[in-house]
Amino acid sequence: MSMIAAFYGGKSILITGATGFMGKVLMEKLFRTSPDLKVVYILVRTKAGQTTQQRVFQILNSKLFEKVKEVCPNVHEKIRAIYADLNQNDFAISKEDMQELLSCTNIIFHCAATVRFDDPLRHAVQLNVTATQQLLLMASQMPKLEAFIHISTAFSNCNLKHIDEVIYPCPVEPKKIIDSMEWLDDAIIDEITPKLIGDRPNTYTYTKALGEMVVQQESGNLNIAIIRPSIVGATWQEPFPGWVDNLNGPSGLIIAAGKGFLRSIRATPMAVADLIPVDTVVNLTLAVGWYTAVHRPKSTLIYHCTSGNFNPCNWGKMGFQVLATFEKVPFEKAFRRPNADFTSNIITSQYWNAVSHRAPAIIYDFYLRLTGRKPRMTKLMNRLLRTVSMLEYFVNRSWEWSTYNTEMLMSELSPEDQRVFNFDVRQLNWLEYIENYVLGVKKYLLKEDMAGIPEAKQHLRRLRNIHYLFNTALFLIAWRLLIARSQMARNVWFFIVSFCYKFLSYFRASSTLKV
Numbered sequence: 001m002s003m004i005a006a007f008y009g010g011k012s013i014l015i016t017g018a019t020g021f022m023g024k025v026l027m028e029k030l031f032r033t034s035p036d037l038k039v040v041y042i043l044v045r046t047k048a049g050q051t052t053q054q055r056v057f058q059i060l061n062s063k064l065f066e067k068v069k070e071v072c073p074n075v076h077e078k079i080r081a082i083y084a085d086l087n088q089n090d091f092a093i094s095k096e097d098m099q100e101l102l103s104c105t106n107i108i109f110h111c112a113a114t115v116r117f118d119d120p121l122r123h124a125v126q127l128n129v130t131a132t133q134q135l136l137l138m139a140s141q142m143p144k145l146e147a148f149i150h151i152s153t154a155f156s157n158c159n160l161k162h163i164d165e166v167i168y169p170c171p172v173e174p175k176k177i178i179d180s181m182e183w184l185d186d187a188i189i190d191e192i193t194p195k196l197i198g199d200r201p202n203t204y205t206y207t208k209a210l211g212e213m214v215v216q217q218e219s220g221n222l223n224i225a226i227i228r229p230s231i232v233g234a235t236w237q238e239p240f241p242g243w244v245d246n247l248n249g250p251s252g253l254i255i256a257a258g259k260g261f262l263r264s265i266r267a268t269p270m271a272v273a274d275l276i277p278v279d280t281v282v283n284l285t286l287a288v289g290w291y292t293a294v295h296r297p298k299s300t301l302i303y304h305c306t307s308g309n310f311n312p313c314n315w316g317k318m319g320f321q322v323l324a325t326f327e328k329v330p331f332e333k334a335f336r337r338p339n340a341d342f343t344s345n346i347i348t349s350q351y352w353n354a355v356s357h358r359a360p361a362i363i364y365d366f367y368l369r370l371t372g373r374k375p376r377m378t379k380l381m382n383r384l385l386r387t388v389s390m391l392e393y394f395v396n397r398s399w400e401w402s403t404y405n406t407e408m409l410m411s412e413l414s415p416e417d418q419r420v421f422n423f424d425v426r427q428l429n430w431l432e433y434i435e436n437y438v439l440g441v442k443k444y445l446l447k448e449d450m451a452g453i454p455e456a457k458q459h460l461r462r463l464r465n466i467h468y469l470f471n472t473a474l475f476l477i478a479w480r481l482l483i484a485r486s487q488m489a490r491n492v493w494f495f496i497v498s499f500c501y502k503f504l505s506y507f508r509a510s511s512t513l514k515v
C-alpha cells in the first residue's frame, strides 16, 4: 500500500495554476492514486469566453483524464472550481468561498505563475511575488493546513553556476519591490528593470527568486517546502508517454524545427539539456507534500527537481534525436524539410538567420503576394527568431544543482512509494523519451493523425525536389551572370565545355572501335 496515496485520502487540497501544464498533471495523478480524497479546490479565472466550470469540463474531457474517470468516476464532484484572479486583491474570491477555503484546506500546492520571459516587471511581480505573499497570508489563517508546497524554478538563481538547495537573497527586498510597483509608473519601471534583474536574463527568473524570498520571510509557523524543477517537458510514463499541451520550453521549438521554419539555433551541443518530465515533477511534488505534512521538517526544505546530475543529456544528443524522429514521423504540411543545425557563435548565427530564416520567408511572402494572398511568413519568422533569442541563454550554459534533499526524500520512501511516485530520473532512457516527446507534440499539440504520415513523407519528397530545382536554377542564373561579366569565368566555362566535348568524343570513338 502506498503511504503517500493513503495520506491524501480524505484530504481537502487547494491547487493554484490547476489549468496550467503542471497543474493538470498534478490533479490527474492525485485523483488516480488517491480517488478517496475529499475535495480538490482549484482557483480558476475565466478565460477566452469560458466560465470556470466550462474550463474544468474541458480538462476532465481531455485524453489526459481518461484513466482518472475509470478509477474515480465521480471526479467532477470532487473538483470545486473557485473563481479567482491572482492579480486582484484577495484574489477576487467571494466571501463564502474564502470562508470554505480557510476552514477546510489541508494542503496547498501553489503552481500558478506567469512563465513568460518577457512579461513587464509589474505583472511578473504581481503574479510571482505579491500573489505568493497573499496566498501565504491566507494559509496562515487555515487552522487545518498541514503543508504549503510552493513551485519555483531551478533557474531562479541562474546567475550562479552551482546552485544549492538554499534560498539566495536578492539585493533589493521583495517588500520594497512590491511597494515600489504600487507607485512607480510603467515607464520608470521599464527603465529600472535591467538594473533590478541584474545578471539574470529575464523578469521571470528574477521574480521567481523574489517569490522564494517571500516564502522564506512569510513562512511563520507554516510547514513549507519549495520545489525547483528545471525545464519541464512532456510526460515520461504517466498517465501515458509524450503528453504535452503548451508551447513552452522545447515544445515550441520542436514544432518550429519539424515544420521546417527553424533551421538553425545558437546552442552549445555539449551543454547539459536539463529537461525533466512533468510526471516526474508531479511525483516529487506529491511526495514532498506528504513528507512536509507528516515529518514537519524544522526549516523550509528546497528540493531540486533536475536531471543533469543524475542522468545528463546534452543539447547535441537531444537535437540529433529530435531530427531522427522527424525522419520516422514527419509533421504535416511542412514549410521546408526539417534540417535544423546548431551554430556556435553570434556571427554565424546572424548569417544563418539571414540565409535560412529571413530570405526564405521574404521569398515565400513574395510568392503569396504574386498569388493574391496576404503575406505572413516574415512576421511569423520575426516572432520565431525573437522566441529563439530568449531561449538561447538556457541552451548555451550548464548548471550544477545539488540534490541532497531530493535524494534524502527518495531514501525515505517505501519501495511501493518509490514505484508509484517515481522521481528517479536515472531510469530515464533519453532517446526513447525524446522520441515519445516529438510524437506527443505531433499528436497532442498539433493534433495530427498518424494516418497522415505517408502523405507527410510525400510532401517532404516534393519539398526536396523543389529545393534541388531551386538550387540548380539559382546556380545557373549566377553562372550566366558571371560569364557575361568576367573574362576569367568565360575561360573557365570554355575549358569545361571543351573538356567535356573531348571526353565525349573520345568515349564515342573508343566504343565505335570496339564494335
Ligand SMILES: CCCCCCCCCCCCCCCCCCCCCCCCCCCCCC(=O)SCCNC(=O)CCNC(=O)[C@H](O)C(C)(C)COP(=O)(O)OP(=O)(O)OC[C@H]1O[C@@H](n2cnc3c(N)ncnc32)[C@H](O)[C@@H]1OP(=O)(O)O
Residues within 6 Å of the ligand: 115, 116, 117, 118, 153, 154, 155, 230, 231, 232, 245, 246, 247, 248, 249, 250, 253, 254, 257, 265, 269, 316, 317, 318, 319, 320, 322, 323, 340, 341, 342, 383, 386, 387, 390, 391, 394, 395
Ligand atoms: C554534436 C552535434 C549534433 C548536432 C545535432 C543536430 C542538431 C539539430 C538541432 C535541431 C533542433 C531541433 C529542435 C529543438 C530541440 C531542442 C531545442 C532546444 C530547446 C530549448 C528550450 C529550452 C529553454 C527553456 C528554458 C527554461 C528555463 C526556465 C524554465 C521555467 O522555469 S519556465 C517555463 C519556460 N517558459 C517558457 O518557455 C515561456 C517562454 N515563452 C515566452 O516567454 C513567450 O511566449 C515568448 C517566447 C516571449 C513569445 O512571446 P510573443 O508575445 O512573441 O508570442 P506569444 O506568447 O503571444 O505567442 C505567439 C503565438 O504562440 C502561441 N503560444 C505562445 N505560447 C503558447 C503556449 N504556451 N501555449 C499555447 N500557445 C502559445 C500564442 O497563442 C500565439 O498564437 P496566436 O495568438 O495565434 O498568435
Ligand SMILES: NC(=O)C1=CN([C@@H]2O[C@H](COP(=O)(O)OP(=O)(O)OC[C@H]3O[C@@H](n4cnc5c(N)ncnc54)[C@H](OP(=O)(O)O)[C@@H]3O)[C@@H](O)[C@H]2O)C=CC1
Residues within 6 Å of the ligand: 016, 017, 018, 019, 020, 021, 022, 023, 043, 044, 045, 047, 084, 085, 086, 087, 110, 111, 112, 113, 114, 115, 127, 151, 152, 153, 154, 208, 228, 229, 230, 231, 232, 233, 246, 248, 249
Ligand atoms: N514549464 C516549465 O518549464 C517550468 C515551470 N515551472 C514552474 O511551475 C509552475 C507551473 O508552470 P506551468 O504549469 O508550466 O505554467 P502554465 O503557464 O502552464 O500555467 C500557469 C498557471 O497559472 C495560472 N494563472 C496565471 N495567471 C493567473 C491569474 N491571474 N489568476 C489565476 N490563475 C492564474 C494559469 O491560469 P490560466 O489557465 O487561467 O492562464 C495556469 O493555470 C510555475 O510556478 C512555474 O514557474 C518551473 C520550472 C519549469
